[in-house]
Amino acid sequence: MAEPAISFQDVTRRYPQKAAAGDVVALQDIWLDVPQGAVTGIIGRSGAGKSTLLRMVNGLERPSSGKVIVNGHDVGAASDASLRAIRREVGMIFQHFNLLASRTVAENIALPLEIASEDPARIPARVGELIERVGLTAQASRYPAELSGGQKQRVGIARALATAPRVLLSDEATSALDPDTTRQVLELLQSINRELGLTILLITHEMGVVRDICSHVAVIEAGRIVEAGETYSVFSRPGHATTRSFLQGVTGVAVPHFVAGQLRDTPQDASAEAVVQVTFTGRHATDPMLARLTAERGVSVNILAGAIEEIGDKPFGSLIVGLPSGRLDESRRFLEEHGLMTEVLGYVG
Numbered sequence: 001m002a003e004p005a006i007s008f009q010d011v012t013r014r015y016p017q018k019a020a021a022g023d024v025v026a027l028q029d030i031w032l033d034v035p036q037g038a039v040t041g042i043i044g045r046s047g048a049g050k051s052t053l054l055r056m057v058n059g060l061e062r063p064s065s066g067k068v069i070v071n072g073h074d075v076g077a078a079s080d081a082s083l084r085a086i087r088r089e090v091g092m093i094f095q096h097f098n099l100l101a102s103r104t105v106a107e108n109i110a111l112p113l114e115i116a117s118e119d120p121a122r123i124p125a126r127v128g129e130l131i132e133r134v135g136l137t138a139q140a141s142r143y144p145a146e147l148s149g150g151q152k153q154r155v156g157i158a159r160a161l162a163t164a165p166r167v168l169l170s171d172e173a174t175s176a177l178d179p180d181t182t183r184q185v186l187e188l189l190q191s192i193n194r195e196l197g198l199t200i201l202l203i204t205h206e207m208g209v210v211r212d213i214c215s216h217v218a219v220i221e222a223g224r225i226v227e228a229g230e231t232y233s234v235f236s237r238p239g240h241a242t243t244r245s246f247l248q249g250v251t252g253v254a255v256p257h258f259v260a261g262q263l264r265d266t267p268q269d270a271s272a273e274a275v276v277q278v279t280f281t282g283r284h285a286t287d288p289m290l291a292r293l294t295a296e297r298g299v300s301v302n303i304l305a306g307a308i309e310e311i312g313d314k315p316f317g318s319l320i321v322g323l324p325s326g327r328l329d330e331s332r333r334f335l336e337e338h339g340l341m342t343e344v345l346g347y348v349g
């Protein structure tokens with residue numbers, strides 16, 4: 001196994017509070033390896049600790065205990081001089097772009113090169129290359145106020161790439177953008193990842209971003225990582241309730257309103273219908289298992305909602321079905337024996 005690009009080793013971050021209120025524990029006991037060359041997403045709700053985690057990678061925050069190792073350097077223990085060197089290897093993009101209003105697109109992109117004391121004669125060619133990569137050649141002399149949100153983020157990306165970093169951090173980079181622009185910016189990040197082999201670590205509160213570009217994901221809740229792994233396996237077998245609730249929005253499958261209003265925790269009588277979420281992955285995604293459940297076992301299946309999509313080029317499907325509660329155990333066993341996952345959401349009737 002290659003060395004991880006970033007390794008959080010038993011990291012805790014406390015913010016001391018005045019008086020007797022006790023410390024705020026923003027992160028606790030974090031162990032996480034971010035693979036080289038991968039796009040890894042950290043997903044969590046507001047206040048979960050995402051920004052704190054991300055800011056440790058370029059030394060904007062230091063751990064209260066534990067280590068953050070980036071490209072082999074211990075960031076928390078780095079002196080100011082070595083921190084400057086580490087930061088040249090770590091670019092960052094932001095939700096609100098953080099561009100200088102008084103500088104043109106080209107001048108914004110040149111800024112990190114000037115700060116890094118790059119030979120001034122070489123800067124225009126490097127800036128031209130970066131502008132072309134992000135598709136802003138026609139806008140090179142414009143000011144940020146004359147750009148759309150998507151174009152501003154492209155400038156942010158070009159600026160972050162200027163010093164040829166090995167790691168790119170993204171702090172909710174698409175949260176201020178509309179869905180179409182979000183998709184285009186994510187595609188740009190994905191092509192940069194593939195073509196430059198750059199490791200990307202992004203934070204988001206949208207599972208759609210994880211689905212679209214992250215090969216790996218970690219779910220963070222109240223300062224702890226509750227689940228982490230390859231996106232596809234986390235999506236197929238979410239082990240934590242928080243992951244499942246994030247997933248509901250992205251698989252495009254939710255219990256229809258007319259059913260949701262009637263759902264109960266237990267069946268009222270033998271005629272009740274169990275509402276079950278069935279998840280399909282890999283080759284099973286295309287197997288007609290539900291049809292076989294009906295044909296081979298005589299169990300009637302009532303399809304309430306469903307969608308099949310691709311995650312990391314692999315098929316992933318999710319269906320919500322009604323099954324007779326009296327045949328529930330047997331039906332679940334049949335489906336699970338054939339590689340499908342099932343989860344009972346409740347009962348109607």
Ligand SMILES: Nc1ncnc2c1ncn2[C@@H]1O[C@H](COP(=O)(O)OP(=O)(O)OP(=O)(O)O)[C@@H](O)[C@H]1O
Pocket residue numbers: 015024025026044045046047048049050051052053205
């Ligand atoms: N400088 C600070 N002083 C005290 N508490 C802080 C400080 N910075 C962050 N916190 C607290 O640490 C916790 C994690 O904050 P953090 O900003 O990392 O969360 P987040 O997941 O990025 O949230 P959001 O999505 O809203 O940006 C929160 O409870 C926050 O209030």
